[in-house]
Amino acid sequence: MSLPDTIKLIQGELGAERDGVFGPVTAAAVLLALHQRNLENPVASVSTQTPVSSATIQFDERSEATLATLDPKAQPMFRQFLCLAKATAATFGCDYCLISGYRSWAEQDALYAQGRKTDGPIVTHAAGGYSFHNFKISGDAGVFFGKLYMDGGTPAQQAKAHQVHAACAQHAAACGLLCGASWTSMPDEPHYQVDVGHDSPTAADRANFQAKGSIL
Ligand SMILES: [Zn+2]
Incomplete structure (x- = not known):
């Protein structure tokens, strides 16, 4: 899957507009989702987080x-x-x-x-x-x-x-x-x-x- 497609998938999951561009709305949605996940499961979230590579973000x-x-x-x-x-x-x-x-x-x-x-x-x-x-x-x-x-x-x-x-x-x-x-x-x-x-x-x-x- 290409990176824009992956971003679209994430945007779909987060309820943001699916344009494949990592913009402020997606960034805010990701932050919010991470924050919520940390609140729900603070220990597991540390070990299961997969770092996003800034090298390939559009x-x-x-x-x-x-x-x-x-x-x-x-x-x-x-x-x-x-x-x-x-x-x-x-x-x-x-x-x-x-x-x-x-x-x-x-x-x-x-x-x-x-x-x-x-x-x-x-x-x-x-x-x-x-x-x-x-x-x-x-x-x-x-x-x-x-x-x-x-x-x-x-x-x-x-x-x-x-x-x-x-x-x-x-x-x-x-x-x-x-x-x-x-x-x-x-x-x-x-x-x-x-x-x-x-x-x-x-x-x-x-x-x-x-x-x-x-x-x-
Ligand atoms: Zn300057």
Whole structure:
């Protein structure tokens, strides 16, 4: 049986919509079912739980497209994180999606220049080669309510998005990721990167990436 078919089967069992996509409704239904099973049979549930592999779960289209731009070694970390983050966002009635991943050095330079025109807002503080997005190990997340992008919504929607980001960020470290919200000088709440031991790319990172296409 293919994985989408398996997810449909689980969705059928849980009474969720059978679309084969592991989204917030399915995540919430799974959490609820596990919670109920734990209440009913706390001892047996520990030994009989079969772990679900985040490597094969099909996320929403935008997250999948973003994941595909990342380093193959970074993808399992972000997949594991998304599983936990989507389940967490579901408890707020929202979805958590990866909306931006790899940017080439030229694209980064263009973004950097855009924020430095006299009247433009600052889009990024990093020029090409100075953001881990340029090394395929960073992704930006967005909070969605249906199709509505909460981060770009009304002040009330942005406040809710902030709550969801804060809750989801709690899972980052366990997945080997670092959230930009923890940066004291320039906090970047939706930003996640593989924790390589330093916050910004070094000259060695730039040399390695240009030589091998990966710093992992
Ligand atoms: Zn970012």
